[in-house]
Amino acid sequence: MFPARIQEYVRPRTVAEALAAIARHDEGEAIFLAGGQSAMQAIKSRMLRPQCVVDLQGVAELKGVSANNGALTIGAMTRYVEIAAHAGLGNAFAALRDAASHVGDRQVRNRGTIGGSVCWNYVAACTPTAVLALGGTMNLAADGGSRSVAADDFFLGPLETARQDNEILLSVSWPAPPPRTGSAYKKWGLVTDALPVVGVAVMVTLDAAGHCSAARIALAGLANGAQRANLGEAKLVGSRGDIATIDAAMQAIADAADAHSDMSADADYRKQLIRSLGREVAERAFDRARA
Numbered sequence: 388m389f390p391a392r393i394q395e396y397v398r399p400r401t402v403a404e405a406l407a408a409i410a411r412h413d414e415g416e417a418i419f420l421a422g423g424q425s426a427m428q429a430i431k432s433r434m435l436r437p438q439c440v441v442d443l444q445g446v447a448e449l450k451g452v453s454a455n456n457g458a459l460t461i462g463a464m465t466r467y468v469e470i471a472a473h474a475g476l477g478n479a480f481a482a483l484r485d486a487a488s489h490v491g492d493r494q495v496r497n498r499g500t501i502g503g504s505v506c507w508n509y510v511a512a513c514t515p516t517a518v519l520a521l522g523g524t525m526n527l528a529a530d531g532g533s534r535s536v537a538a539d540d541f542f543l544g545p546l547e548t549a550r551q552d553n554e555i556l557l558s559v560s561w562p563a564p565p566p567r568t569g570s571a572y573k574k575w576g577l578v579t580d581a582l583p584v585v586g587v588a589v590m591v592t593l594d595a596a597g598h599c600s601a602a603r604i605a606l607a608g609l610a611n612g613a614q615r616a617n618l619g620e621a622k623l624v625g626s627r628g629d630i631a632t633i634d635a636a637m638q639a640i641a642d643a644a645d646a647h648s649d650m651s652a653d654a655d656y657r658k659q660l661i662r663s664l665g666r667e668v669a670e671r672a673f674d675r676a677r678a
């Protein structure tokens with residue numbers, strides 16, 4: 388299908404110019420374009436009919452990874468390929484590297500951005516799930532000021548976030564994690580270079596004696612998209628990450644999951660994926676926390 392007519396294409400050099408371009412239009416009439424890997428398909432299918440496209444490719448201040456004393460900030464326009472290759476992402480942030488390394492195919496990873504992925508928040512997207520498990524903060528700006536939103540409050544449901552139409556995502560950031568923190572992400576899909584049927588991200592922190600003092604688990608591919616799995620988290624806390632505890636945690640998550648059936652998989656299969664992927668991912672996160 389041909390896209391609906393786009394009246395205006397803007398290529399700002401700065402965030403201020405990008406915000407000014409959005410502010411010139413009524414709500415929803417102008418959209419930001421990042422890697423275009425989701426937005427262009429939506430425009431072609433007329434799911435999105437913007438009058439104006441504000442292409443962020445030329446905005447240098449939105450690009451790059453900054454890892455300082457353990458804290459991490461990733462600019463919204465940072466591409467998957469750059470995140471996957473970044474040496475500053477240690478064991479605590481390894482789930483981001485896992486997710487970015489396996490998004491789509493090489494072309495998608497060369498164009499797609501962390502900002503585009505979290506703002507689109509597709510039901511089975513990898514990056515929002517890893518960002519949620521790692522407890523990231525979304526840093527947003529609008530004409531009238533800026534604000535930060537925790538991942539727990541940002542991802543509202545499939546294709547829905549707390550971002551307002553006139554807000555630009557500047558970056559996703561994290562303070563330095565506690566020592567002995569490890570994380571991991573893995574997806575399973577019908578084909579390896581496409582969106583997952585189910586994805587699981589786990590982050591754990593261990594105390595000096597090796598007991599889990601904090602855990603966050605997030606899932607992709609269920610009816611409500613990127614979501615926390617608090618039941619499983621509670622079961623991991625206090626444990627040493629033994630297989631019996633991990634299996635019990637994943638079983639609890641699978642039992643409570645709002646898994647749906649569709650052309651890719653039925654609900655029971657999705658629950659099985661939570662158990663099998665979940666075990667592998669949690670074991671890897673514990674191993675990384677111990678390393």
Ligand SMILES: Cc1cc2nc3c(=O)[nH]c(=O)nc-3n(C[C@H](O)[C@H](O)[C@H](O)COP(=O)(O)OP(=O)(O)OC[C@H]3O[C@@H](n4cnc5c(N)ncnc54)[C@H](O)[C@@H]3O)c2cc1C
Nearest residue numbers: 419421422423424425426491499500503506512513556581
């Ligand atoms: C073949 C294929 C396979 C794929 N496989 C996977 C996969 O395995 N896992 C996975 O997670 N994803 C997958 N994707 C989706 C991919 O990750 C997209 O790149 C991502 O969803 C959107 O990122 P983008 O940079 O292309 O954003 P765009 O498509 O340009 O934008 C997406 C949305 O975000 C908004 N936006 C973008 N940047 C900003 C910003 N800075 N501030 C405010 N709003 C912004 C746009 O207005 C738009 O609404 C796949 C896509 C394709 C085409």
